[in-house]
Amino acid sequence: MSKSTKKSFFACTTCGYESLKWLGKCPMCQGWDTFKEMAPVAKANGKEQRRPVILSDEELADEERIVTGIEEMDRVLGGGMTTGSAILLGGDPGIGKTTLCFEIASKLTERGVKVLYVSGEESLKQLASRKKRLGLAARFAFLTTNHLDDILSAMAEERYGLLIVDSVQSIYNPKLPMLPGSMGQVKDVATRLTMEAKAADTSFIVIGHVTKEGAIAGPKILEHMVDTVLYFEGDKMLPYRLLRTIKNRYGAVEEVGIFQMSGGGLTSVENPSQFFMSQRGEIGEGSSLFPYITGSRPIILEVQAITQKTNFSMPRRLSLGYDVNRLFILISVVEKAIGKPFFDRDIYVNVTGGMKVNEPGIDLAVAASILSSFKETTLGRDTAFFGEIGLTGELRKIVNMDLRIKECQRIGIRRIFCPADGTHDTSNIEIVTIRNIKELYKRIGNG
Numbered sequence: 138m139s140k141s142t143k144k145s146f147f148a149c150t151t152c153g154y155e156s157l158k159w160l161g162k163c164p165m166c167q168g169w170d171t172f173k174e175m176a177p178v179a180k181a182n183g184k185e186q187r188r189p190v191i192l193s194d195e196e197l198a199d200e201e202r203i204v205t206g207i208e209e210m211d212r213v214l215g216g217g218m219t220t221g222s223a224i225l226l227g228g229d230p231g232i233g234k235t236t237l238c239f240e241i242a243s244k245l246t247e248r249g250v251k252v253l254y255v256s257g258e259e260s261l262k263q264l265a266s267r268k269k270r271l272g273l274a275a276r277f278a279f280l281t282t283n284h285l286d287d288i289l290s291a292m293a294e295e296r297y298g299l300l301i302v303d304s305v306q307s308i309y310n311p312k313l314p315m316l317p318g319s320m321g322q323v324k325d326v327a328t329r330l331t332m333e334a335k336a337a338d339t340s341f342i343v344i345g346h347v348t349k350e351g352a353i354a355g356p357k358i359l360e361h362m363v364d365t366v367l368y369f370e371g372d373k374m375l376p377y378r379l380l381r382t383i384k385n386r387y388g389a390v391e392e393v394g395i396f397q398m399s400g401g402g403l404t405s406v407e408n409p410s411q412f413f414m415s416q417r418g419e420i421g422e423g424s425s426l427f428p429y430i431t432g433s434r435p436i437i438l439e440v441q442a443i444t445q446k447t448n449f450s451m452p453r454r455l456s457l458g459y460d461v462n463r464l465f466i467l468i469s470v471v472e473k474a475i476g477k478p479f480f481d482r483d484i485y486v487n488v489t490g491g492m493k494v495n496e497p498g499i500d501l502a503v504a505a506s507i508l509s510s511f512k513e514t515t516l517g518r519d520t521a522f523f524g525e526i527g528l529t530g531e532l533r534k535i536v537n538m539d540l541r542i543k544e545c546q547r548i549g550i551r552r553i554f555c556p557a558d559g560t561h562d563t564s565n566i567e568i569v570t571i572r573n574i575k576e577l578y579k580r581i582g583n584g
């Protein structure tokens with residue numbers, strides 16, 4: 138076994154676990170004889186201020202932002218990309234991460250930013266044909282490599298305004314004994330690139346693959362290292378994609394960008410309510426509309442439910458886009474209020490369009506959908522529902538009620554079931570104030 142020097146350390150070649158002493162068995166991945174001695178990595182950050190200073194007004198000035206011109210991208214970034222920031226873009230295979238980065242690279246090149254696109258996954262020929270298919274005329278630099286050093290030397294030779302690395306898992310440092318794509322490699326590659334990019338004031342977008350469980354593959358530390366974490370999501374069978382902010386040091390989280398995907402690339406959907414409405418036909422039994430607010434923007438979503446006689450000894454409750462524990466509570470509350478038990482019925486709830494709604498304001502729409510399916514009656518395209526339902530079945534006020542009503546008015550909805558408030562603008566719209574589940578039950582199917 139090699140002798141340890143004062144400053145070197147040992148790391149597991151499988152998972153990257155670090156230790157000052159050599160270990161026979163890795164405490165993290167449980168692998169045997171996986172530890173190798175490593176030379177210490179110099180952690181120099183060009184942006185360091187190593188003595189205490191008092192910030193002056195100049196230094197407190199707003200960060201400089203580059204507006205990408207892709208509206209939905211600028212929205213999720215909080216008004217454009219901050220110069221020198223690091224962005225991690227995660228998403229399922231084939232969802233459109235590379236396509237999105239191509240569009241960003243092209244738009245920024247048109248705005249005079251020098252862009253370097255590093256691909257560790259596709260050949261130059263593949264990249265060229267993709268660029269042609271997407272109809273992008275802007276000329277920016279490509280580098281197809283898997284070696285970290287190639288990227289670092291390209292960055293040392295030329296100063297770029299934007300560096301895109303596709304993907305972090307495909308780049309490795311051959312000086313480390315760990316396999317490419319292993320946690321240790323991902324951590325090293327991401328640390329080195331983030332530091333270099335920050336030192337050179339280069340904005341940095343790194344693509345990260347997502348594991349089966351939905352987390353970005355590699356250590357969680359990746360998310361801590363960068364300034365912004367974005368997830369690109371959506372159902373591959375549907376034409377739209379959601380770009381969601383998970384973390385943002387330069388803007389609000391919970392902001393969602395909506396894109397439409399086609400062979401010719403991605404286009405921003407600037408009027409999502411209209412878009413989601415045009416995607417659906419008539420509102421059938423068990424469906425209701427809900428004005429959802431994500432970030433700063435309202436979107437009208439459709440909530441669907443089926444209730445049917447069960448074939449199981451225990452009836453099933455499943456939910457997509459709505460918290461299943463909340464569904465259990467809601468079902469109990471509805472059962473208690475109306476005295477029609479669902480004990481022999483399966484209940485399935487789905488928020489269409491792949492949206493995951495965490496706000497309690499959707500409760501009334503979920504209850505309305507369940508009751509609509511149960512009563513075998515339709516609620517119609519011109520009616521929306523919002524409000525939180527408490528444990529005693531009472532309807533509670535939620536935030537941004539005015540904004541929701543305005544969006545319903547704008548989209549042509551004529552009736553809203555919601556908690557009483559009394560301060561709304563009621564032109565062109567009927568506000569049906571509901572106090573509890575019992576009242577909702579009476580109104581559904583009876584006009």
Ligand SMILES: Nc1ncnc2c1ncn2[C@@H]1O[C@H](COP(=O)(O)OP(=O)(O)OP(=O)(O)O)[C@@H](O)[C@H]1O
Nearest residue numbers: 228229230231232233234235236237398399400401
């Ligand atoms: N020739 C084509 N015509 C139409 N659409 C295409 C074509 N090629 C790719 N696409 C669309 O682009 C999507 C793939 O996009 P992209 O390669 O950007 O995804 P990705 O997230 O980078 O995938 P990966 O994880 O494999 O890198 C496909 O799912 C498909 O919808």
Ligand SMILES: [Mg+2]
Nearest residue numbers: 234235258303
């Ligand atoms: Mg890709």
